[in-house]
Amino acid sequence: MDRVLAADIGGTNLRLALINRDGVFLDECRVEARLSRHNKTTTEDAENYILDALQNAIAPFLEQNPVVDIGIGFPGFFRGDSGVLAGSPNLPLLQEFALAERLSERLSIRVSAQNDALCAAIGEQRYGAGRGKSNLLHVTLGTGVGGGLILNGVPYTGERGMAMEFGHLRVVSRNGRSCGCGNHGCLEAYASATAVSQRFAEQSGIDTDARLVYEYACDGNTIASEILKETGLYLGLAIAEAVKLLDIETVSISGGLSHAWHLIHPPLMAELNDNLIPPLRGKINVIHSTLDDNAGLLGAACIASRRQEH
């Protein structure tokens, strides 16, 4: 068996794919699943709600595509590679929840689960921009800002599975914008798609999404251009902090906002190099994902197929 299912779980949608060893998508679909939109008040109810939602979304696709392993990228913190969800900022009732094991019982296949941004890092290192690199810092620029780290070829999760809270690195030290985590000045409050559309609305009076802010910038709107330039600057600052700690040579970036690469990348590199210690300047490669939205699904497929290798 060299085919696995992969699932990439978002707040409102869930993507599923049947993927082979070469990373080729043999089938795929997108299912609506409003995981965080529930009114459950007990842990047990919340757990069952999530399991129901995942089972209902995955079972029909699994029936069409029978496999023995599924890998899941999920927005939360996992304990090592145990498949146990330590916690999830968007689903606060779930704590120390054996997601992989419980879902495995329901679907009657083996389930592996890991943080979504770490899955994207794993996919990028195996099939994408980080191919051949044993060390990789991967940044996802979506509704939020996530990070995944590969050290010596191994996904790094930290002591409690909470490593690489990249979006919550502080990029503005005083009077910074407020962030969903409760702090101020976090990268996510400046460089996520949500922040870009908010900042554009504040300055232009136009309510729109980050994709259209990018189009405005391409059409010569200076407010939009400036906001995307600043997005690059803040990303450069945060990457500099990570590089000063980790001495990592390759950084890859995926996600919707990374489509504005030609506007974001030049200020990012300038700010990154300005903030590094001199011997590291000019030595760091920051590259655009070659997998884009599929990085997470491919990484989820990798964690599923690792079970087959053992």
Added chain:
Amino acid sequence: MDRVLAADIGGTNLRLALINRDGVFLDECRVEARLSRHNKTTTEDAENYILDALQNAIAPFLEQNPVVDIGIGFPGFFRGDSGVLAGSPNLPLLQEFALAERLSERLSIRVSAQNDALCAAIGEQRYGAGRGKSNLLHVTLGTGVGGGLILNGVPYTGERGMAMEFGHLRVVSRNGRSCGCGNHGCLEAYASATAVSQRFAEQSGIDTDARLVYEYACDGNTIASEILKETGLYLGLAIAEAVKLLDIETVSISGGLSHAWHLIHPPLMAELNDNLIPPLRGKINVIHSTLDDNAGLLGAACIASRRQEH
């Protein structure tokens, strides 16, 4: 043979010790060796100057204490555990310098060499405050601010040996104090002994060293107290950034300034917890080194005795 020599190399002094497997100091001495005070202009001359200085300082102690291994903690970046110095901010002529191998030829014993702050981390994890922890972030508060990281029991050096430039994390984003590395707003520009004495001189008009600033604070001088409190705040900020990336539970701090622990630690913890994401708040232990100035020597002894184990 269960005894090794250990050397801790500073800018003006060099400490030597004969240490046994239990971390007991059997003999020790301090030698003046002005390694960075030379007027050499070629790489070859600078290398020989350093080798001469180290040989002259170590040979007499080695004669009294014959051993087969010496471990050296040196202020610079090393490639993995090869003993090759990739570079040193204070000795810019030295690059890709096979320090361990060249010194081994001169002294006719096996030489291991590693970054001084990483040696302190290794010593602290083996014999000190980090004993029994497989993950440890260690911070040295001396003339500069250094950092060493142990992950899964293994010293982490990064791709070019330049990991854990902890003193150059940026703690002030705009109009920060200038740092020796050429940037502004680095932790080292606020929390090193040098920075503490400079900031005190600027605000009080009194030229003195960090040890006396601490004594002023103990005697009720509010300028001195405020500066040490701010030192704690900046340390807390920088540790928060490292924890958000690495999810490390235990942080130890050594070095002269850490003697002001009762003034530094409370604001440090408050600022650290304020800046963490909520699920990590209250979970991080920041502890005072139990080895103090000896952490680096004990770590150097560890890297020397590892050669005997292989």
